[in-house]
Amino acid sequence: MASTLDAVRASLKRRFSPSRYLRHSNGLRRVAIGGAGSEWVVSRALCAYAVFECPALSAARRKAFLDTAVRRWAPFPDPQFHAEWVGRKAMVWAWSKAVVGTLGGGVDDDPAAATPRRILPESIFVGSVDDAGAVLLAVAEGVEGRVWRERVLVASRWWRQSPDRVEWNEFLRGSGLPAIDDVPIPEPAPLSARGWSLTGGDHLAGLALRYRSQALAAIAGLVTFSLMVPIAGAGRALWIESRIEAEIAAKDEGLQRIMRAREAAERDAARAAGLLALRPPARQSELLPAVLPLLGQNVRILEWRLPTPDSLEVTLALPNPDPLALVQAWQDSGRFRDVTADLGRSAGEVTVRGRILARSAEAAP
Known part of the structure; x- marks a missing residue:
């Protein structure tokens, strides 16, 4: 019985998973069989890599x-790319849409192979995330050097064959190491079934992918149960499936509300910052007591x-006005900068004239 259930689960998993193909320099090679389209x-030989620092923006603006x-950086006129986020840093793999789409060779027995549902870089399916350090991996074509810092892939470089000591040390020094x-021996890095970066993503696409995988696993289990209990099991499967879809929709709606609230908060913060920028650095009641000690005796303000x-x-x-002394006194007061003094027409x-400086928090009463 256990072996039968395992076989059914494996069959359902293949049915709901896409066939996976490695797009290498000479065409396509199938690495996993599925029944839900292809990916x-x-x-890595066809990809360029870079890390981008993104300012504090909403999810929609961050994508834009x-x-x-990426369009400004990519060494292709028609870049496609995949990004993985760690905080405000985006790890980006880019490739040429035309080059990847027109490579010769394919798999004739799978018509869906030519129209993938999604395209992902090889790098996220080999190796693993590290806190820090450098590693050399043997990938499908050639080798890939990686430097990790705080779980961010700060540098990645591909070689057709293992680099010599000069090339490897240039790569390390360019990454701050x-x-x-001695050059390390390349570590074998076969393709894994699930990408290391797809397990902990905190962006909306990663959440949606994670929930959908859970939903498909639940549906697969329910279908197995319905095969054992045809009538009651089928009815219960449909009921629970609708519950799962409703929960997924509710989670998506909650995420949308959070995104809208964050965008509204960012707009309000920008508006408040603009209003605060209109305030003068000091009030008139503060300026006059600050200026009077700088003028000396027998001075009239005209x-x-x-x-x-x-x-x-x-x-x-x-x-007997002394413009230089006045400029020096105003500058040294700490309340003015760019001070100038010009003699008038009358004796x-x-x-x-001077630019007003805001009073520091330490000096404020």
Whole structure:
């Protein structure tokens, strides 16, 4: 009985999983058989790799930002790419749509092979995530050097054959690591059934993929049960299947609400920052007590103006004015910068101008 159930589960898993093909330099090679269309794994030899730092944006704006950044960086005029996120950092593998789509060779017995549901890079199906360090992997074509830092693949380079010591040390130094005496032996890196980066993604696509896999596994188990109990099992399978689909829809709706709330919060924060930027660095009641000690004795203020919210212009009348001394005193006060002083047309008249500096938190009362 156990062997029969295992065989049924394996059959259902193949039915609900896509056939997987490795897209290498000479065409397609099937690496897994399934019954739900096909997906391609693009050889590392056909991919370029880079890491992008994304500002704090909503999910939709983050995708648009990355699309633009990849188009500017990619060494192809028609890039397609796959990204894996760690915080604000995107690990990106890109390939040429035309080159990958027109490579010769294929699998004649599977018409779906030519129209994959999705295309993913080979790198996420070989090796594993590491906290730090360098590793050399033997991939489907050639070898791939990797440098990890804080679980981010900060550097990746492909060679047709194992690099010599000079090439390997250039790669290490370019990634911020010291040179070594011996090149490591490439570690065998066969394709795994599930990508290392697809198990812990925190973006919306990763969540949707994870929930769908759980739903398909539950459906497969229910179909197995219905085969053993034809009438009651089939009815229960349909009921539970509808429950699962409803839960998936509810989770998706909740994620959409969170995304909308975050976008609204970001808009409000930007609006508040814009309003705060309109405030002058200091109030008039603060400026006058700050300026008076800088003027000395027997000084009259003829005119007091704020041409802009962050600048002050004061016209003074004083005996024997010394513009340089006034400029020095205002600069040293810590409340002004870019200070200038010009003698006026009348004797003893001088105009002092300066940019107002905000008072530091430590100096505030």
